[in-house]
Amino acid sequence: MPSYHVRTTSSASPDTVWRLLVDGRSWPSWSSGLDELVEPRSSGLDPNGRDGVGSVRAFRTGRTVAAERLVELVENRKMTYEDVFNPALRDYRAEIRLEPNTNGGTAISWQGSWHARPGVGWLMPFILPGIMQRMADDLATYAARIDDEHSR
Numbered sequence: 001m002p003s004y005h006v007r008t009t010s011s012a013s014p015d016t017v018w019r020l021l022v023d024g025r026s027w028p029s030w031s032s033g034l035d036e037l038v039e040p041r042s043s044g045l046d047p048n049g050r051d052g053v054g055s056v057r058a059f060r061t062g063r064t065v066a067a068e069r070l071v072e073l074v075e076n077r078k079m080t081y082e083d084v085f086n087p088a089l090r091d092y093r094a095e096i097r098l099e100p101n102t103n104g105g106t107a108i109s110w111q112g113s114w115h116a117r118p119g120v121g122w123l124m125p126f127i128l129p130g131i132m133q134r135m136a137d138d139l140a141t142y143a144a145r146i147d148d149e150h151s152r
Helices: 014-022 024-030 120-151
Strands: 003-010 056-061 064-074 078-085 089-100 106-116
Touching (some): 003 120, 014 106, 024 056, 024 120, 064 089
Antiparallel strands (some): 064 078, 089 106
């Protein structure tokens, strides 16, 4: 089963990073890889930006729409999600872990595994690790910017 495991660090607090993760509407704001949240294909989104277990968040990248369901949330520590529909992957499951750094900030660990679908699925082991590293880095940078703006 193919997999990836990417890591990055943000100067932002785990609370700031967490707020961005549980708010599906924020993802296109901080991720350079997502064009939009497709609300008609999403369900269970919290109007206050605190999507819960069972929420389905559908994201569009280019012409492709894929959706994931939140299956586990541990406040400020861990988010686990799995695919609902994805044209390239099946049985996709990912986990994002947040750990406070001793000198401040947050260590972000993002890992996932999947089975490839026929067609473009064979490409995913070559491209998904880079895509997910960019998403983790985008999250870390955006969260740090938010923390900096709030501290001024």
